[in-house]
Amino acid sequence: MAVADFNQIRRSEHLPARIAAQIGREITEGRIAAGEKLPTEHLLAKTFGVSRSVVREAIAQLRNEGLVETRQGVGAFATEFERRQSLRIEHGDPTDQLAFHNLYQLRIPLEIEAAGLAAIHRTSADLARLDETLEQMTGAEKWTEQGIVADLAFHRALATATQNEYFPLFTSFIAERISLAIQAARAKAVLEEIVEVTIAEHVAIRDAVAIGDPVKARQAMRHHLIQAAARLDLALETLQGEIS
Amino acid sequence: MAVADFNQIRRSEHLPARIAAQIGREITEGRIAAGEKLPTEHLLAKTFGVSRSVVREAIAQLRNEGLVETRQGVGAFATEFERRQSLRIEHGDPTDQLAFHNLYQLRIPLEIEAAGLAAIHRTSADLARLDETLEQMTGAEKWTEQGIVADLAFHRALATATQNEYFPLFTSFIAERISLAIQAARAKAVLEEIVEVTIAEHVAIRDAVAIGDPVKARQAMRHHLIQAAARLDLALETLQGEIS
DNA sequence: TCTTGTAAGGTTGTCTGATAACTTTATATG
DNA sequence: CATATAAAGTTATCAGACAACCTTACAAGA
Numbered sequence: 001m002a003v004a005d006f007n008q009i010r011r012s013e014h015l016p017a018r019i020a021a022q023i024g025r026e027i028t029e030g031r032i033a034a035g036e037k038l039p040t041e042h043l044l045a046k047t048f049g050v051s052r053s054v055v056r057e058a059i060a061q062l063r064n065e066g067l068v069e070t071r072q073g074v075g076a077f078a079t080e081f082e083r084r085q086s087l088r089i090e091h092g093d094p095t096d097q098l099a100f101h102n103l104y105q106l107r108i109p110l111e112i113e114a115a116g117l118a119a120i121h122r123t124s125a126d127l128a129r130l131d132e133t134l135e136q137m138t139g140a141e142k143w144t145e146q147g148i149v150a151d152l153a154f155h156r157a158l159a160t161a162t163q164n165e166y167f168p169l170f171t172s173f174i175a176e177r178i179s180l181a182i183q184a185a186r187a188k189a190v191l192e193e194i195v196e197v198t199i200a201e202h203v204a205i206r207d208a209v210a211i212g213d214p215v216k217a218r219q220a221m222r223h224h225l226i227q228a229a230a231r232l233d234l235a236l237e238t239l240q241g242e243i244s
Numbered sequence: 245m246a247v248a249d250f251n252q253i254r255r256s257e258h259l260p261a262r263i264a265a266q267i268g269r270e271i272t273e274g275r276i277a278a279g280e281k282l283p284t285e286h287l288l289a290k291t292f293g294v295s296r297s298v299v300r301e302a303i304a305q306l307r308n309e310g311l312v313e314t315r316q317g318v319g320a321f322a323t324e325f326e327r328r329q330s331l332r333i334e335h336g337d338p339t340d341q342l343a344f345h346n347l348y349q350l351r352i353p354l355e356i357e358a359a360g361l362a363a364i365h366r367t368s369a370d371l372a373r374l375d376e377t378l379e380q381m382t383g384a385e386k387w388t389e390q391g392i393v394a395d396l397a398f399h400r401a402l403a404t405a406t407q408n409e410y411f412p413l414f415t416s417f418i419a420e421r422i423s424l425a426i427q428a429a430r431a432k433a434v435l436e437e438i439v440e441v442t443i444a445e446h447v448a449i450r451d452a453v454a455i456g457d458p459v460k461a462r463q464a465m466r467h468h469l470i471q472a473a474a475r476l477d478l479a480l481e482t483l484q485g486e487i488s
Numbered sequence: 489t490c491t492t493g494t495a496a497g498g499t500t501g502t503c504t505g506a507t508a509a510c511t512t513t514a515t516a517t518g
Numbered sequence: 519c520a521t522a523t524a525a526a527g528t529t530a531t532c533a534g535a536c537a538a539c540c541t542t543a544c545a546a547g548a
Contacts, residue, residue: 015531020308054531057301075500108357173331284528284529286528294503315510316530317510495543496542501536505534508529
């Protein structure tokens, strides 16, 4: 297959998305203040030169983002900030080193805390799941994408073992973004090395969780993340309490 | 004003939101696999017993969340996970103690780490902003909502001082949810006490940041969060490294 | 004069039906 | 076998109508 590596052709965004983006910008850039009423659907349809259905779909999107709330018979209103239910991270430049570093820095305290809580709360099913992911990791030496998937699965299992629904939600969201950035940077050679070396580090985390030692679990996770950062040539600020 | 303290009447969610929630659950709970095609709009409309417009608005919402992508003439597909740009926390029952506890538990490592990074990276403008929020906090003794706002502002200023764009994004998102839950729980009397006592704790954080001592900043934040939890009658697992 | 009830007007929510635009599959032609 | 065209199916958009709700104005009764 000697075909040039063409980019996927970008489909033009359809009308509701474009209109939602424009209205959304008016709100986030403060030209429509929180609590202020939007123009009526009829007027928006006329202004944008589209049908009312398209306006309604755009408003459905904004409502979903929490930027707008609608009241039947009254109108649509820009929300106060606290109404928003979504946290968005835009797909930025995957090779942006600073963004990568900052996201990694954010992940660290969460993963360390997750390890500690997992050591306290884990069930035997959680432990079995951790072992499964370790097994996948071992078999993933040759396939770097599989290595990433197995690593993600390990961390997700760990966060699940906290018995706190928010940890898997947040750590997975962040971890997957970090993995995407690694893949996009095409550091394939680095990844192979990472997969081979980190198995022992993952096992150390698993073992600390298995014996229910939160301090040791946190230390193992900290060590793993510092080593991983070093392998990715990331300069991190001193971690909590240093390495002890 | 001796009117009883009525709750705001909850409006029932309308159809597109309910349908989007159901389809979204099918996807996030794995019953519709990533890459799999959804039923046609016509079939979904028949199945749910609604008009096609309602289905389209629901799909517009899901599309906005990145859970679904649509191709004209083909159909709607559940996305691969990496397409998703949003992290959602549903407005659950504000008085759900477990959810509150779990969210607070999630917040702790982030705030501690933010304090440490702020001590390293803060500018003089950051410090001025921290002082502003402390001043607001002092003037907020009588008004508990203002106390919450001032507290949120303090923590946001601290997260901003990390010079890592993700910390304010995540900590504010979580903190605002926690504050909403507190307000909904109507712990007004508790809040007044909180505001008075926590000023000293906030000042300790500020001072550690001002002298650029990340270890002391983390300790001060840890102490503050533990005390706040105690005031809210939250039983937390041992924090990282205990109190030293 | 004040309170309650009703009507009118306006706006969102949902429905129905149609056509445009696009994709896929089947069939015909060279 | 390759290419072109037609048919079928699906999403995208349009238009119009009615339902449900909200706000305001006005009338009637105490």
